[in-house]
Amino acid sequence: MALTPVKTLAVLVALAPLGLMSINGASASGYVSSPTARAQLCKTGENINCGDFAKFQSELIQSETTESGFPRLLLASAGLERYQALDTESAAQWHKNPITQGKLDISWQITSPSNISNWKYYMTKPDWQQTLDKQKRLTAASFEATPFCEIANDATQVQQGVISHQCQLPVRDGYQLIYAVANLADKQEGKASSIYNVIDVDFESSNVQVTASINGEWTKQIATIDRLVVDSPVVVKAGDVVRARFFAENSGEIINKEVEVTMLPGEESSWSYYMAQAINSKHSDVRAGVLHANGEVYPEKHSINSVYAHSDSRLNHAEFTIN
Template identity: 60%
Template sequence: MALLPVKTLAVLVALAPVGAMSIHSAAASGYVSSPAARAHLCQTGENQNCGDFAAFQPALIQSATTATGFPPSAIASGGLDRYQALDSESATRWQKNSIAGGKLDISWQITSPSTITGWKYYITQPNWQHTLDSKHRLTTASFAAAPFCQASGDETKIQQGIITHHCQLPPREGYQLIYAVADQANGQSLYNIIDVKVAKSAGQVAPAELVNWQKEIATIDMPIAVKAGDVVRARFFGADEEPNLETKVTIKAGEETRWSAILAEAINGQHADIRAGVRSTEGDVTPAQHKINNIYVAEDSYLTSAVISVN
């Protein structure tokens, strides 16, 4: 993969004032400022219940560099217990950056003199919600194995300030996660998770816009009590069941009364040709709390029904 050009507004700090610190021992600190990383949005207050470390020190999520590009466990927190609040995943837990498909600029704010040897950016698989572990955390299987964007660093210079990389997103739509990794010369890496909502690129036409989701195949809401820890599933059928389309979410404390909207968001994030929510007179379908959420497909879709279950 060719390395991409780097646009930088960084301040290059001369070696002499750094004193005894060698160029290969300059520990990095920083965070992705645009699109804003999950931890950075904790600091700005847009994300809540993040824990004190994410709220006050979003620039210090770093641990050992690995061959896979990911820490061995607890990906969003960089494997650090003090940031473990960042590891919780659900369709509505975190604020999302709205971005367009196609070209994407990703900017870091490097907050201390740092030596970065390389940058990598990974994106989730289209069905990433199915790859979470038993604690509802991201795994390496949640992401495409290869980074969709890379850039080289300059380990002969110490950098501080804003560094921007020009990337090209692979085809994705809806709620996705970008994992940003900055490898340092000292064997440590900065890890940032970024929540994004990807709109259609200019040349992409969605079935929804052509057919306005004419066919309703199921109602999500049921007159049942859903508890924290319950797993809610949507199974889809044509002539036979389509197991690969199943969507499931684990309901967390505080989500019990809006579980149908949470499932609807998960369905929309996983499938481009299925839409769940409340249908407007214009044909748009949007998940809604405290309303009846239904499931729709295109008029010519082979899907004919869906079954909702809670266990």
């Protein structure tokens, strides 16, 4: 009898960019969740035509730390070819987060255990659209050289879940960009690494302050159900068995938490939706689906579904297998 190959989709995927840090056996990763980063808006569907890697792996835009604070090559993609679709600047292409003058709460979703030494936030210059290169891409000259907000951190403390900072914004009008940098503490081959996110914002004249932080109990993302195999989305066929396996910090896999679903005809294209439903039906200490600004998480058929836990949960990642 022929053996059916098994495809394993680890949360901390081996497709991560070179230079990704290894911390406590996991890879450091995360993204700005509010105001939502450009790549994460690709994942949730507000941005389109931004490539599969941004759509499925918005948390892995990471490259070498530099003295200037900006990547040596392209900024939106952090110089990573797989994210290059993010590098084209067009006022009509990217969804903009409405914000107002004054203070702004900036929240990160740290998706795996990470040691972070500091965060830095840069604002574009008033004439930033005149600083683009010939291919209409950002350069370091597009941003103020000094961050408008800088947050120090105890690098010995492992971070995961929602991390929020309140920053005073510089005075700006209209469409601007925030460049968010999380500098990682650990080094690999003697080189430090940073997570880089571009955030598209639109300064409104309204006095209504946008609530940027996510107020809910599900603050710790431990997995994204949809992943990539090579350069393509995962393909699931009717009859395939999908399993979710859960792992806890310092204790490995928790066997009795495994969730198994056999895909029926017609469910293949929305397999993560049915997997998320099954997880929610079996467990009350995790929640699978799409995280919304009001803190609620529920499965959606045409979105990227993830798995969340409480901030103090011992669970720190999950893996999905298809066979």
